Amino acid sequence: MVHFSAEEKAAITGLWGKVHVEEAGGEALGRLLVVYPWTQRFFDNFGNLSSASAIMGNPKVKAHGKKVLTSFGEAIKNMDNLKGSFAKLSELHCDKLHVDPENFRLLGNVLVIILASHFGKEFTPEVQAAWQKLVAGVATALAHKYH
Amino acid sequence: MVLSPADKTNVKSTWGKIGGHAGEYGGEALESRTFASFPTTKTYFPHFDLSHGSAQVKAHGKKVADALTNAVAHMDDLPGALSALSDLHAYKLRVDPVNFKLLSHCLLVTLACHHPAEFTPAVHASLDKFFSAVSTVLTSKYR
Numbered sequence: 001m002v003h004f005s006a007e008e009k010a011a012i013t014g015l016w017g018k019v020h021v022e023e024a025g026g027e028a029l030g031r032l033l034v035v036y037p038w039t040q041r042f043f044d045n046f047g048n049l050s051s052a053s054a055i056m057g058n059p060k061v062k063a064h065g066k067k068v069l070t071s072f073g074e075a076i077k078n079m080d081n082l083k084g085s086f087a088k089l090s091e092l093h094c095d096k097l098h099v100d101p102e103n104f105r106l107l108g109n110v111l112v113i114i115l116a117s118h119f120g121k122e123f124t125p126e127v128q129a130a131w132q133k134l135v136a137g138v139a140t141a142l143a144h145k146y147h
Numbered sequence: 148m149v150l151s152p153a154d155k156t157n158v159k160s161t162w163g164k165i166g167g168h169a170g171e172y173g174g175e176a177l178e179s180r181t182f183a184s185f186p187t188t189k190t191y192f193p194h195f196d197l198s199h200g201s202a203q204v205k206a207h208g209k210k211v212a213d214a215l216t217n218a219v220a221h222m223d224d225l226p227g228a229l230s231a232l233s234d235l236h237a238y239k240l241r242v243d244p245v246n247f248k249l250l251s252h253c254l255l256v257t258l259a260c261h262h263p264a265e266f267t268p269a270v271h272a273s274l275d276k277f278f279s280a281v282s283t284v285l286t287s288k289y290r
Contacts, residue, residue: 035271056268114259116257125183126183128180129180
């Protein structure tokens with residue numbers, strides 16, 4: 001079980017309050033598909049993913065990114081019980097979506113990079129470390145029910 | 148995985164914009180970020196003072212940054228340009244390959260923090276590929 005100190009929780013929620021979830025979600029998913037093109041394998045029905053600009057502007061990518069990041073936001077409210085919070089989604093990603101958990105780690109790191117680009121100097125090494133712990137915890141929680 | 152002409156342009160252009168800050172980014176941010184987020188990486192530096200602001204860490208960050216600057220200048224022949232470093236990592240340092248991904252990630256975070264405008268999705272992709280290519284060369288003689 002991952003334990004977050006009071007400082008780590010503050011670092012995470014402090015930044016999260018300033019994040020535009022819809023915009024950041026689309027950007028995170030978009031960058032995942034651009035930087036790691038093999039991740040497009042899960043999104044055959046998303047239409048035009050033929051270039052970086054097509055991907056970043058794709059309305060389905062934006063919508064799905066928003067969905068994913070909104071779910072992430074719910075997890076932030078339950079940082080002391082990530083496995084419980086993500087139990088159902090974990091089953092879904094294994095049984096129905098068949099997503100290799102490595103992809104959760106890739107997306108988590110892309111999210112960290114986006115936060116860095118949005119927050120610059122505010123994204124100190126200590127803040128980054130708290131967020132790395134969170135994205136690792138979320139990735140592990142989403143993989144927990146895999147069988 | 149191959150670096151396309153566009154990738155090479157993106158990397159050269161971004162690295163050019165970093166200018167004289169490469170060393171600073173190397174030490175202050177890379178090691179600070181890598182050691183803070185991924186404490187297991189510290190096991191390779193038992194001989195270093197790892198406290199905040201350590202001169203050893205700054206110097207080492209500059210060393211890494213200078214090596215990357217050299218790699219950028221020789222992107223058409225990374226195995227050649229990095230041959231000595233490849234030998235060093237294989238036979239002397241033997242840093243587990245997973246750690247190159249951790250450092251590469253923190254390099255991307257550092258660049259994103261300091262140069263958000265340049266750090267477009269396409270540039271992000273090119274840099275990720277470049278660091279991956281460098282990492283591959285540095286671990287190519289491991290076995």
